[in-house]
Amino acid sequence: QQQVKQSPQSLIVQKGGISIINCAYENTAFDYFPWYQQFPGKGPALLIAIRPDVSEKKEGRFTISFNKSAKQFSLHIMDSQPGDSATYFCAPSKAAGNKLTFGGGTRVLVKP
Amino acid sequence: DAGVTQSPTHLIKTRGQQVTLRCSPKSGHDTVSWYQQALGQGPQFIFQYYEEEERQRGNFPDRFSGHQFPNYSSELNVNALLLGDSALYLCASSAGLGIYNEQFFGPGTRLTVL
Numbered sequence: 001q002q003q004v005k006q007s008p009q010s011l012i013v014q015k016g017g018i019s020i021i022n023c024a025y026e027n028t029a030f031d032y033f034p035w036y037q038q039f040p041g042k043g044p045a046l047l048i049a050i051r052p053d054v055s056e057k058k059e060g061r062f063t064i065s066f067n068k069s070a071k072q073f074s075l076h077i078m079d080s081q082p083g084d085s086a087t088y089f090c091a092p093s094k095a096a097g098n099k100l101t102f103g104g105g106t107r108v109l110v111k112p
Numbered sequence: 113d114a115g116v117t118q119s120p121t122h123l124i125k126t127r128g129q130q131v132t133l134r135c136s137p138k139s140g141h142d143t144v145s146w147y148q149q150a151l152g153q154g155p156q157f158i159f160q161y162y163e164e165e166e167r168q169r170g171n172f173p174d175r176f177s178g179h180q181f182p183n184y185s186s187e188l189n190v191n192a193l194l195l196g197d198s199a200l201y202l203c204a205s206s207a208g209l210g211i212y213n214e215q216f217f218g219p220g221t222r223l224t225v226l
Contacts, residue, residue, distance in 0.1 A: 096206070097208050098160075099145070103154055
């Protein structure tokens with residue numbers, strides 16, 4: 001059973017463009033919805049996270065949009081930069097300190 | 113302030129052998145979780161340790177076992193290695209299990225089973 005589905009698998013965007021990654025989940029007990037960024041040879045690092053009491057959260061160029069009824073949340077990267085080239089994972093959980101259920105990942109390439 | 117550290121960085125073993133991976137949590141953290149990340153896939157939760165006890169376990173066989181020490185560091189042991197155990201093993205630490213206790217990941221140990 002695949003609890004978390006992430007799309008697209010890969011994405012190429014021009015510098016300055018917008019990257020959009022989607023995550024669909026099945027477990028209604030999830031209460032914490034983070035996005036992690038991973039560079040080659042490194043562990044994942046928390047980028048931004050949202051809790052279900054809000055529908056949108058923005059931190060700099062990164063925005064999470066959350067749709068509880070559709071059981072989906074998305075990551076928007078505005079003004080994409082070459083340094084944003086990485087793999088992005090959604091990893092919903094019952095709590096930040098609890099077991100994270102990772103999606104399959106989206107490899108983003110930002111072309112200069 | 114040191115983050116999460118893991119050792120060794122890389123490891124090569126043969127089928128049937130046993131391996132021990134080590135993790136030191138971020139300063140102030142008392143909870144350690146282990147994840148397995150196969151090439152090109154998302155990390156999969158193995159288990160979590162808090163107060164020296166296994167609190168949660170993912171869908172991994174008993175060949176995978178762990179331990180947490182009084183200083184909160186942790187070990188992951190894998191017995192009877194299979195080729196499919198080749199992966200990046202990630203350790204994450206947090207200051208507890210709660211809703212606000214963000215997990216911080218180490219750089220991982222790359223295990224290759226031949």
